[in-house]
Amino acid sequence: MKRTVLFCIAVCAAPLSFAQISPIGTFAGPLSEDFESFANFNSGNLDTLGVMGGNATFSSNPVSSGQLWVYEPGAGATWGLGTNGQAQVNSGAKGLGLYNNNSSVNVTLTFGVEMFQFGGWFASDSNLGNVLNLTFRDGGGVQIGSVQGVSTNSGVLVWFGWESTVGIKSIDFGTNIAPVMDDLQANVVPEPAGVIAIAVGVALLALRRRSA
Numbered sequence: 179m180k181r182t183v184l185f186c187i188a189v190c191a192a193p194l195s196f197a198q199i200s201p202i203g204t205f206a207g208p209l210s211e212d213f214e215s216f217a218n219f220n221s222g223n224l225d226t227l228g229v230m231g232g233n234a235t236f237s238s239n240p241v242s243s244g245q246l247w248v249y250e251p252g253a254g255a256t257w258g259l260g261t262n263g264q265a266q267v268n269s270g271a272k273g274l275g276l277y278n279n280n281s282s283v284n285v286t287l288t289f290g291v292e293m294f295q296f297g298g299w300f301a302s303d304s305n306l307g308n309v310l311n312l313t314f315r316d317g318g319g320v321q322i323g324s325v326q327g328v329s330t331n332s333g334v335l336v337w338f339g340w341e342s343t344v345g346i347k348s349i350d351f352g353t354n355i356a357p358v359m360d361d362l363q364a365n366v367v368p369e370p371a372g373v374i375a376i377a378v379g380v381a382l383l384a385l386r387r388r389s390a
Contacts, residue, residue: 199314199323202339207295207363209233213272218250223277230364233290236274245285247275249358264333265358268299273335273360275303276351283310283357288348292317295365296346297339302329303356310357313350314342322346329357339363 211229224246227236238245249265250272267273276283300310310328315321322344330336335358345367351357 198343199325200341202295202341204337205295205297205339205363207365209364211362212270213248213274213360214270216248218248218272223247235288237286239284239286245277245283247277248272249275265301265303266333266335268335268360273358275356275358277356282353283351285351286348292345292347292367293364294345294367295341296349297337298362299335299360300329300338301333301335301358302331302354303333303358310354311352314346315348316344317347329354335360
């Protein structure tokens with residue numbers, strides 16, 4: 179019996195120890211952000227931006243670089259978005275652009291709690307063939323995976339989503355000229371204790387039935 183319970187705990191805990199980032203299709207998470215509630219770029223660029231109902235924060239690095247812009251196509255953009263650029267939105271009127279500093283963005287999205295799914299609609303305002311690279315990190319800041327080649331060059335946003343076997347606490351965005359995004363989605367990691375408790379309960383019930 180003890181061996182069965184310990185085996186179950188080990189199996190349930192295993193995904194928490196070995197990271198794997200896999201692409202997934204569109205989903206609607208309990209946390210989302212469409213950027214419609216923010217003032218657009220005409221009010222100036224930002225160093226930090228709280229999103230997803232305060233459950234996540236975008237921050238430029240270094241903070242003084244101000245790489246975050248909420249843009250609105252056709253609203254008189256002056257740095258490449260809107261009327262002077264190609265970036266569109268997936269829905270609504272607004273999206274988020276990451277301004278390049280010395281030809282490369284350096285922005286981090288940090289979640290209040292760990293996520294196991296993240297996705298959204300991405301593109302690039304640039305037609306220079308640049309792509310957006312994402313680095314996923316756990317609660318200790320350790321890299322658990324990375325993806326390259328996110329975004330399109332046409333300015334039309336397309337879906338990119340990922341699922342991780344290890345909780346995602348932050349995501350670094352980098353190596354692109356003016357990437358844009360809209361309608362971000364995230365799904366919270368279930369409490370490990372709850373998952374293990376359920377699994378142990380199932381194992382104990384099976385043992386009781388077997389011994390009855």
